[in-house]
Amino acid sequence: MEQVQIVEVGARDGLQNEAEVIATPDKAQLIDRLLRAGVRRIEVASFVNPARVPQMADGEAVIAGLPDRPDVSYIGLCLNKRGVLRAIASREGGARGVDEAGCVVVASDSFGQRNQGQTVAQGIAENVAMLRLAREAGLVPQVTISAAFGCPFEGSVPPERVIDIARAMADAGAVEIALADTIGVAVPAQVEELFGRLAEAAPGVAMRAHFHNTRGTGIANAWAAYRSGVRVLDASLGGLGGCPFAPRATGNISTEDLVFMLDRSGVASGVDLDALIAINGWFAEVLGRPLPSMVAKAGGWSGRAATP
Amino acid sequence: MEQVQIVEVGARDGLQNEAEVIATPDKAQLIDRLLRAGVRRIEVASFVNPARVPQMADGEAVIAGLPDRPDVSYIGLCLNKRGVLRAIASREGGARGVDEAGCVVVASDSFGQRNQGQTVAQGIAENVAMLRLAREAGLVPQVTISAAFGCPFEGSVPPERVIDIARAMADAGAVEIALADTIGVAVPAQVEELFGRLAEAAPGVAMRAHFHNTRGTGIANAWAAYRSGVRVLDASLGGLGGCPFAPRATGNISTEDLVFMLDRSGVASGVDLDALIAINGWFAEVLGRPLPSMVAKAGGWSGRAATP
Secondary structure: OEEOEEEEOHHHHHOOOOOOOOOHHHHHHHHHHHHHOOOOEEEEEEOOOOOOOHHHOOHHHHHHOOOOOOOOEEEEEEOOHHHHHHHHHOOHHHOOOOOEEEEEEEOOHHHHHHHHOOOHHHHHHHHHHHHHHHHHOOOEEEEEEEOOOOEOOOEOOOHHHHHHHHHHHHHOOOOEEEEEEOOOOOOHHHHHHHHHHHHHHOOOOEEEEEEEOOOOOHHHHHHHHHHOOOOEEEEEHHHOOOOOOOOOOOOEOEHHHHHHHHHHOOEEOOOOHHHHHHHHHHHHHHHOOOOOOHHHHHOOOOOOOOOO | OEEOEEEEOHHHHHOOOOOOOOOHHHHHHHHHHHHHOOOOEEEEEEOOOOOOOHHHOOHHHHHHOOOOOOOOEEEEEEOOHHHHHHHHHOOHHHOOOOOEEEEEEEOOHHHHHHHHOOOHHHHHHHHHHHHHHHHHOOOEEEEEEEOOOOEOOOEOOOHHHHHHHHHHHHHOOOOEEEEEEOOOOOOHHHHHHHHHHHHHHOOOOEEEEEEEOOOOOHHHHHHHHHHOOOOEEEEEHHHOOOOOOOOOOOOEOEHHHHHHHHHHOOEEOOOOHHHHHHHHHHHHHHHOOOOOOHHHHHOOOOOOOOOO
16 A cells, blocks of 8 residues: 655644644644644644744743654754754753754745745755754754745746755755645646656655645645655645745645545555544634634545445 | 636536525626636536526526527536426527536436436436437537545445446447536545546547535546546536535535646636636625635736735
């Protein structure tokens, strides 16, 4: 059976656009429930400036409460060297901490400057240093190229630029490169093309895909990525998400919808759909509103039992 | 440039699940606006029992008001011979009427009995007669196999059964066969497999695909169908839709979302995205609520101009 690894990003990318700050114990419970549903790789915090993203200000507290499971890989998002240093610090004194430094380099100057105060060139230089720092400290050095399919300010992003960035990241020791459609404008044909090029440009590096469903194409893009050889897909519970610095960006692809598609396609993810739907119901109560996931609304469908 | 023909089903499949009956002039205006947006093939009515589907009771009145355009093909949905006779009658006395008899055969006994009072075997026999009747009267004889990807009552539908039905329909003179995911459970791998088999089983017959986005996979399925050689896709403005006799079935794939995907993939549909978004805004006012389309909410994205 084919397999896909899901990286659950609901507790980080999913929450960071929420106006109201979610309490640390609720975040801890969200992570714990997701692990019990079968998630084995999960974004738990973003080491950003708490003044800019108050939702992520309790990152260290969330990490301190994580279950010490050897079968789970925790990801801390790092936008600069300072972020990597916080990721490293999370492991000091024998603490569990995070396992991976999820570095981020942006594929457009305008978005990069707004999101993390860096041009593309500055972002590449910073990430080269961040990946080295992470590796030396024993963290898994991986990187996401954001706005890889389009920029909210500049429009189209040349594929050549994305591939050049990817080459630089591979040379700097990234063990995995994600291409992220931060603003939800990617379409399957573009996904196939860009991952095809990435596979050629960085053959030894694992590929990951990160899609938002802003214009309804997120699940289609996930399948196109799968068909292009990608075996690691980001998704967020219920389709939570957005980006505080990308206008109109809406939710990530929903983990429920992705798992439904994979299950029915004979692709194993190890994540249990019914458990996800139950978590969705609980977390919708925490937030006080329904989440965008379609499957959670419609119900899973085994294809065996009668529905009504 | 590759081309796809969109069959707009908003005025029929889109509306038939609306609790409140839409006034005939609003339906006429909806159709007219869609034609001005570039739609050239459109479902305009369903010849069903008005007592069962009151929303469709004004079919003849809608048809009587259609613009007499030679470049447009109007489809009337026919669930039985009586429906085909009404389609034929719409052209009597030199009236424009409908151009196509959109016949429907159901791929499961339980759903067929609830939807149109027919088992699969009865449906095949009825549709053979319907297609002949339509052809003899000069209507385009085409057929949709509904619940082809799953049944709300029985669960999985064997692909062999769908293909057997398709063969019978091709033998009876259907010029086009649509596979419909009436309840929104299809996934891309299944779409690729079933249309692959259909192409082999009925090589001379055009293939059409009809998807609902009930579980978020509709646009992914549309792309999978396109990649499997399908060049005709059903969609409804705003993702309107549902089926009164299929529990939990929700909207068709949204024409806006489909056109966005096709445009950005370099596939021409002839339908203008900005015009669709404008129609969506108008029709949401008619209905008094927003429509599910994601693109209409997020805005189209040229990939050239800056967004904010």
